[in-house]
Amino acid sequence: MSDPISRLDQFRADAPGAPMTSPAEARKRGDQIRRRKRTVVAAGAAAVAAVVAGPIIFLSTGLGDKGIDPAPAPSDSAAVPSTSRSASASASDLSRANLPTEGDLVADEPYPAWVQEQTYDGEGTDPSNDCLTESLADSGALATFRRDFVAKPGDEMADAAGTLNAVVAEFGSADEAEKVRSDLTDAATSCPGVDGAEIAGYLPVEGGVISGGNVDVVTYLPDDPGMNARWEVATAVVSAEDRVLVMTRKRGVQDYVSPTDLQTSAVNAAYRMVGATPSADPSADSTDTGPPAADGLSAVNLIDGSTLPALDRFESSRGWSQYTPAQDVPTIACQKEWLSSLGATAKIASDYRWDADGAMVGQVHMAVLEFSDANAAGAAYNEVMEWQEVCPANKLGVDPQVTALPIDVSADLDAGPKRAARSQATYPGTDGNDSIWFETELVAEYETRLVLVGYAELAGPCPPSTGDKEDPCYQSEQPDSWPDRILAIEKAAVTAGISDLR
Amino acid sequence: MDEDEFDALYHASYRRLCAQLYAMIGDFDEAAECVQEAFARAWAHRRKMSSVDYPEAWVRTTAYRLAVGRWRRKKYAGRAADRAVGVRTEMPAVDESHVALVAALRQLPEAQRQAIVLHHIADLPIHQVAAEVGAPTGTIKARLARGRAALAELLAEGDPGTVWKEA
Numbered sequence: 001m002s003d004p005i006s007r008l009d010q011f012r013a014d015a016p017g018a019p020m021t022s023p024a025e026a027r028k029r030g031d032q033i034r035r036r037k038r039t040v041v042a043a044g045a046a047a048v049a050a051v052v053a054g055p056i057i058f059l060s061t062g063l064g065d066k067g068i069d070p071a072p073a074p075s076d077s078a079a080v081p082s083t084s085r086s087a088s089a090s091a092s093d094l095s096r097a098n099l100p101t102e103g104d105l106v107a108d109e110p111y112p113a114w115v116q117e118q119t120y121d122g123e124g125t126d127p128s129n130d131c132l133t134e135s136l137a138d139s140g141a142l143a144t145f146r147r148d149f150v151a152k153p154g155d156e157m158a159d160a161a162g163t164l165n166a167v168v169a170e171f172g173s174a175d176e177a178e179k180v181r182s183d184l185t186d187a188a189t190s191c192p193g194v195d196g197a198e199i200a201g202y203l204p205v206e207g208g209v210i211s212g213g214n215v216d217v218v219t220y221l222p223d224d225p226g227m228n229a230r231w232e233v234a235t236a237v238v239s240a241e242d243r244v245l246v247m248t249r250k251r252g253v254q255d256y257v258s259p260t261d262l263q264t265s266a267v268n269a270a271y272r273m274v275g276a277t278p279s280a281d282p283s284a285d286s287t288d289t290g291p292p293a294a295d296g297l298s299a300v301n302l303i304d305g306s307t308l309p310a311l312d313r314f315e316s317s318r319g320w321s322q323y324t325p326a327q328d329v330p331t332i333a334c335q336k337e338w339l340s341s342l343g344a345t346a347k348i349a350s351d352y353r354w355d356a357d358g359a360m361v362g363q364v365h366m367a368v369l370e371f372s373d374a375n376a377a378g379a380a381y382n383e384v385m386e387w388q389e390v391c392p393a394n395k396l397g398v399d400p401q402v403t404a405l406p407i408d409v410s411a412d413l414d415a416g417p418k419r420a421a422r423s424q425a426t427y428p429g430t431d432g433n434d435s436i437w438f439e440t441e442l443v444a445e446y447e448t449r450l451v452l453v454g455y456a457e458l459a460g461p462c463p464p465s466t467g468d469k470e471d472p473c474y475q476s477e478q479p480d481s482w483p484d485r486i487l488a489i490e491k492a493a494v495t496a497g498i499s500d501l502r
Numbered sequence: 503m504d505e506d507e508f509d510a511l512y513h514a515s516y517r518r519l520c521a522q523l524y525a526m527i528g529d530f531d532e533a534a535e536c537v538q539e540a541f542a543r544a545w546a547h548r549r550k551m552s553s554v555d556y557p558e559a560w561v562r563t564t565a566y567r568l569a570v571g572r573w574r575r576k577k578y579a580g581r582a583a584d585r586a587v588g589v590r591t592e593m594p595a596v597d598e599s600h601v602a603l604v605a606a607l608r609q610l611p612e613a614q615r616q617a618i619v620l621h622h623i624a625d626l627p628i629h630q631v632a633a634e635v636g637a638p639t640g641t642i643k644a645r646l647a648r649g650r651a652a653l654a655e656l657l658a659e660g661d662p663g664t665v666w667k668e669a
Contacts, residue, residue: 023512025538029538
C-alpha cells in the first residue's frame with residue numbers, strides 16, 4: 001500500500017508514541033525553569049531584531065517593561081550616594097560621569113543611534129545581563145553605576161535594535177578588577193543564567209588604557225514559539241585600572257553578525273570609565289594577528305575572502321567573513337612561539353571564519369612574513385616545519401595532535417614556491433561534545449618570504465569526508481570537497497602572499 | 503492555566519504530540535523528550551498559556567523547536583547522522599509500516615514534511631497549518647500536493663507494484 005493518505009491516516013489513528021508519563025513531572029520541571037528565570041533573566045525591555053533577513057515575529061508579552069530608576073539623579077556628573085546594595089561603600093571616586101554617553105556608542109547598521117533612557121546608582125532593579133548570575137556588587141565592587149540605552153525612538157528599525165546597557169564598577173585594586181573581569185568573561189561565555197545558550201562568537205577589546213577585554217556573544221532559543229528568531233546576548237567585559245565595564249546588548253537575531261559596533265563602543269566607554277581620552281594612534285597596539293605591518297607587504301599579499309571556496313558541509317548566510325580574533329590566536333595550531341620570534345622584518349595577517357547556526361565551524365588563518373634575505377627565510381621555514389612535525393604548541397590552550405607529518409606540496413600549489421610543507425593536526429572543539437577541529441597547516445617559502453596557512457574545519461569523531469569509500473570514516477551524506485577546498489585555500493593564500501615577487 | 507487544566511491538556515495531547523513530532527523528526531525517544539520539555543515550559547509560562555488560543559499548538563511548536571535545536575547541536579558537533587539517532591531499549595516497538603512511513607517523511611524537504619504532518623497527522627485544517635508555520639494557505643496547499651506526490655513515490659519504492667496518484 002503506497003497510498004500516502006491512508007498510511008498517514010493509519011499513523012494518526014495508531015498514534016505511536018512514548019509511554020505516558022506523569023504531568024506532575026512536567027510541572028515540577030516547569031517550576032524549576034520558572035524559579036531560575038525569576039532570579040536570573042531580565043524582565044523584558046527587549047526588542048527583537050532581524051539582523052539579516054526575514055520578518056521577525058515579536059513577543060507579545062514582556063516587551064516594553066522598563067526598569068524602575070531607584071534614584072534618578074539630577075545630572076550625569078553628580079555622584080549621588082547610592083541606595084543600592086552595590087554602591088554602599090564610600091571609598092570610591094566612581095560617579096555617573098564614568099558611564100558611557102550617547103556619543104561613545106556606535107550603532108550597528110542599519111539601526112538608529114542609541115539614546116540614553118535611564119541611569120541608576122548601583123546596578124538597577126532588574127538584571128542587566130541574562131548570562132551573568134552574579135552582580136558586580138556580589139563580586140566585591142566598591143561602587144557601581146548603570147545606564148540603559150534604547151535605539152532612537154521613532155527612527156526606522158528602532159523597534160528591532162534591542163537594548164543596550166552599561167555598568168561600571170570600581171574595585172579595591174587593579175588586580176582585583178582584572179580577576180573579576182576574567183570571571184565575568186567566563187560567565188559571559190558559558191552563560192550559566194540561560195539553559196541551552198550557545199557561543200556565537202567573540203572579539204577582543206584592547207588598546208590604550210584597557211588591561212583586558214572581550215566581547216562574547218551567545219544565542220539561545222526563545223521560550224515563545226511565536227518568535228522566529230534567537231535571542232542574542234553580546235557582553236563586553238573590560239578592565240582598566242581598578243575598574244570594570246560590563247556592556248550588554250540584547251536583541252533577536254536570525255544570523256550572527258560580528259559585534260564590531262559593541263567592540264568600538266566598549267573601547268570608548270573604557271576610556272570614559274577611567275576619565276582618559278582615547279589615543280590619536282590606536283594602531284600602536286598591534287597584535288600577533290593584528291593590523292598589517294608595512295615594509296613591502298600590503299593588502300595585496302592577503303587572501304581575498306570572496307575567493308575562498310564555500311565550506312559546503314554547513315549552510316551559512318554570510319559565507320567566509322573576515323574577523324579579528326583574540327590576541328593569542330596562533331596562525332597554525334602547532335605553532336610553538338609567536339611568529340615574531342622568527343625574526344621577520346615585516347608581517348601581515350588575516351583571519352576568516354565560517355559560521356553556521358551561530359557557531360564557528362571553519363577558520364582560515366593566514367600570515368605572510370618578509371625576511372631580510374633568503375637565508376633568513378629558509379631558516380624560518382625549517383623552524384616552522386619543525387613545529388609542524390613535533391607540534392610543541394603552547395598558544396592554543398589545548399594539545400593538538402599531529403595526524404599527518406609534513407609533506408612537500410610545492411608542485412601542487414602552481415604558484416611556484418621553492419618549498420611548501422603541508423601537515424595535519426587535530427584539537428578538541430570547545431562545545432564539550434566529541435567535535436574536533438581538523439586543521440591543515442602549510443608553510444611555503446619563496447625568495448625572502450614565507451606564507452603560513454592554518455585551515456581548520458569542525459567535525460568529529462571522523463574528519464570531513466575525503467570521498468574515499470574504503471575509508472571507515474567515509475560519510476556518504478557529506479560532500480567530498482574537503483581535499484579540494486584545502487588545496488584551493490592554500491593556492492589562494494600562497495598566490496596572494498608572493499604576488500608582488502613573481 | 504491551573505494544575506487541573508494543565509493535566510487535562512497533558513493527558514489529552516501528550517501521546518498525540520509525541521506521534522506528530524516523531525513523524526516530523528524521525529526519532530522516537532527524542533520526540534518524547536522534547537514534548538516532555540515543551541510541556542514543562544508550558545507550565546513555566548502557565549499564566550500566558552491561559553490566553554493562548556491553541557495550547558496544544560504552542561506545545562507542538564515549542565517541542566519542534568527544541569528538537570531542531572538539539573539536531574543542530576548534534577550536526578554541528580560533527581556526529582554522523584546514525585550516531586545522533588538511537589532508539590532506547592525502554593521505548594515500545596513501533597509498527598514496521600510506521601517506521602517506513604517516517605523514513606519516507608524524513609526524505610521530504612522540511613517544509614513539505616511539516617505541512618503533511620500538521621495536516622494529515624495533527625489533523626489541522628489548512629488555514630491552521632498556514633497560521634502555525636507562518637505561510638499563506640496557497641503555499642501550504644502546494645506543499646501538501648508536492649509532498650504527497652513525493653511521499654507516494656518514496657513509499658512505492660518500498661512497496662513495488664503499487665501506484666498512487668494525487669486525486
